[in-house]
Amino acid sequence: MFAVGLAALCLGPASDRFGRRIVYLLSTLAFIATSLGCIFAPSIGLLVAFRALQGAAVAGYGATGSAIIADVYAPHERGAAMGISTIPMLVGPILGPILGGALSQAFTWRSTFIAIAMYAGVVILPLLVLLPETQHYRRLRKLQQADPAAAAAVQGCECILGSPPVFKAPYYPLQVLAEGGVALHAIVALLSFGSMFCSLTEMPLFLAVAPYNLSPALTGLCYMAMGVAGIIASPLGGKLSDAAAATHPAAPLARLIDRFGRKRVYLAATVAFMATSLVCVFANSIGLLIAFRALQGASVAAYGATGSGVVADVYKPQERGMALGIVTIPMLVGPILGPILGGALSQAFSWRSTFIMVAMYAALIILPMAAFMPETHQYKKLRRMHKRDPEAAAEVEEAASIFSTPPVFKAPHYPIKILCEKDIVLHAIVALLLFGSMFCSITELPLYLAAPPYNLSAAMIGLCYIPAGLASMIVSPLGGLLSDKAAAAHPGKPLVRLVYNNVISGVLMPASLLLYGWVMQAKLHLAVVLVSQFAIGVALASYLPAIFGYLTALKQSAAAAAAAGVHSGMFIMSGVLILVASAAASAIGMGPFFTLLAGLNLLTTGAAALQIFRHREASREMIRSASRAQLAAAAAAGTDEAGESTSRSSGEDVESGAGGAKA
Secondary structure, three states: OHHHHHHHHHHHHHHHHHOHHHHHHHHHHHHHHHHHHHHOOOOHHHHHHHHHHHHHHHHHHHHHHHHHHHHHOOHHHHHHHHHHHHHHHHHHHHHHHHHHHHHHHHOOOHHHHHHHHHHHHHHHHHHHHHOOOOOHHHHHHHHHHHOHHHHHHOOOHHHHHOOOOOOOOOOHHHHHHOOOOOHHHHHHHHHHHHHHHHHHHHHHHHHOOOOOOOOHHHHHHOOHHHHHHHHHHHHHHHHHHHHHHHHOOOOHHHHHOOOOOHHHHHHHHHHHHHHHHHHHHHOOOHHHHHHHHHHHHHHHHHHHHHHHHHHHHHOOHHHHHHHHHHHHHHHHHHHHHHHHHHHHHHHHOOOHHHHHHHHHHHHHHHHHHHHHOOOOOHHHHHHHHHHHOHHHHHOOOOHHHHHHOOOOOOOOOHHHHHHOOOOOHHHHHHHHHHHHHHHHHHHHHHHHHOOOOOOOOHHHHHHOOHHHHHHHHHHHHHHHHHHHHHHHHOOOOHHHHHHHHHHHHHHHHHHHHHHHHHHHHHOOOHHHHHHHHHHHHHHHHHHHHHHHHHHHHHOHHHHHHHHHHHHHHHHHHHHHHHHHHHHHHHHHOHHHHHHHHHHHHHHHHHHHHHHHHHHHHHHHHHHHHHHHHHHHHHHHHHHHHHHHHHHHHHHHHHHHHHHHHHO
């Protein structure tokens, strides 16, 4: 480590003075020589000495690689290139223990040095033949010797040739790091890299002893998670840096600036989810686990509410149903897929492995979100456009309306207030009961399937959730499409978009709950249980895209708040019904309890259907009244015109008669 760090102070300035290519080639030759020295080292002291020299040879790649990218790429394109070139530096310490562990276990420790010496011997010839010199001064000097006219035409030719490179003292790189605009960010990079190496070096010491007792090969495989993260995240991090540089070409520090709006909520929620998942991994008591599971749930809440807001920002009202159907899939499939993966992980390892997995997943997606997810909030997008191009912002439809209502943070009771409005409350209750009924069914399922006559394992119980998840994936987009068709057929009437979805859920959910409850009560064949689960998934997935589409159409400026109210109610209702279900199923049985639940669903969907029908009839009556008024106005206008025409004709006849008498 120390050899790599100290050698880089000399090899970086050397590549500036003598060229990138020569430093690369000499570093590779030195690496081969020191690897051979390690193979034949007769003592531990000599092995350590050759390992230090080997590290010094490796230092040439890191220092020179960044300089090559600076030579070849424009400033706003270097991030992605640096991200790709950084992969070996991140993956090398990960891949090394995997291959080294396997070789050491199969042969001896010397075999690792034989392998890397052979690898360096293979790559040196392609480097010698294909690696060009990229340093600007040396390339331009060569071009000037070959074609002076072409060299003179190069932009900045006099400046480049007028300042030939000189070898800087080894402390010069440290002076660069100490500059005001660099020092703080360099410290961040140093601490991040050092922290990663701390975790890498400590891990094998713990994995080799009880309770793990892993072999060198298996210990090496444990490094794979970090290697995969490095391969995926490094190019994305570079691309994110390039995007910020392109947006703020004159301000490199702006790459670190965060943005407000939907995107910031998403990113903050993902970070919070990752942090709470890690605490759950290391929780040493049930109380701490429950507390951080609750905080983990609070983090997840941001996705549902903000997702509906994003759809409302991007799609027209008559197109939102399909989009919300796709957005709703994770919320419906998550509770189904979770037990499948969680059951398999818990059975193979322990319950902590499930939290390790979700924390790693959150870590993998946060960089793609930061790099590729745009800000969709209409006010914030328009403000940004206004700063960049005021004329283009002024031409945006409804620009004045958007600017006149800047977003403000509403009190937490505001989403509940929206739900209590007379046009919303009944349909919100339908959504709450449908969602709570589905959760009742999936939480009671494992308790019965683990007992006779089923006696299923945790992994097999997890697989029994597949039908409901499959139903949600298929039906949710179709439910949104059906809602869009109703909205297109009845423009200007948001409530009518619920008509078809309400009927499907109102018929299917009560029937499915009745089937599920009595099948579980009688302990019938497992296939019938799975069919009822599929039907419950269809009933719920049919309705949710429609209710969210209705809310975003009715509350465009408060779409996320309205969706948050429904999400909040759904999960609170699910928690209440799950608690009731545990006691009620034991007291009166699964059949009677789910019969009561089916009756509640039938009652609420029936009342909602009546309101939709009355609203549609009132709208039709208004249209008929307007049509009759128009016809009456047209008839009155026609009568007036006929009267005027008759009067004109009579006057003409009188004048004509008078003229004849006069003649």
